Every structure is written in structure tokens, then in C-alpha cells.
Amino acid sequence: MAGCKRIPTDGGSSLVHNPFAALSSDGLPSLSENFPVGSAQLSSVKPAKKNRGRVDILRVKAGRGGKTVTVVKNFVGIGLPEMEQLAKAMQRACGTGGTVKNGQIEIQGDKCQEVARILTEANFHPMFAGG
Secondary structure, three states, X not given: OOOXXXXXXXXXXXXXXXXXXXXXXXXXXXXXXXXOOOOHHHHOXXXXXXXXXXXXXXXXXXXXXXXXXXXXXXXXXXXXXXXXXHHHHHHHHHOOOEEEEOOEEEEEOOOXXXXXXXXXXXXXXXXXXXX
């Protein structure tokens, strides 16, 4: 231990080196000129609605013991985590249970209208298919 070199931890001059200190901001526009804080210019900027594609909404009874289930399928370009978030939102809005199986969202009961509303809010184009 006698030969160990101690490194100071008191925040000496070696910890305050700023690599950007030598740069100049001459000729650059200031943030307050282009986007004043609290201006209507910032609040009026809205991202464009992107159509995320068509999804099919089916009302299914077959193979479910006579119970009706609303199935949403044909998602394109959506991952499992986002699909699970959509399913949770649908379950809360409909007040029922549901699951994600085989790339489809299944919601208990005949809840086609509520599911279509949530999908429209998420920028999908819902289409009713089947009976």
C-alpha cells in the first residue's frame, strides 16, 4: 500500500475541464429569437398524423363456448410492446378483459365500436370485417 498513488476526489481542476469552452457562438442564431419561450409559435407546431395502416376488427363466437370476442388483427409494423399497450387501453375503455395472442388483440365481448375509436385515436384505419 505504500506505493499506491491516490487520486484526489475533491473535484479539483481535472474534473471541470469543458471541451466546448473554446468554441464561439458568433454567427449562430439565439434560441430566444427563433422560438421565444411560451410563444404561440411553439404550441401551434403539431406532428403530422401518420396513417399507420389498416387493421381488421372481427366479432367472433366460434370455438369460444358461445361467448363473443372482438378480435383486432392484421397489424403491420407494430411490435409486441406497443400491441400490449393498445390492448390495455382497449381493456380499460371497454371495462373487460383481453389478451394479445398470435399477433392479434382479443377483447372479451362485442366491443367493436369502442375498439374502433381507440384504434382511430392511435392513427390506425379500422375496418369491420366478418359478421
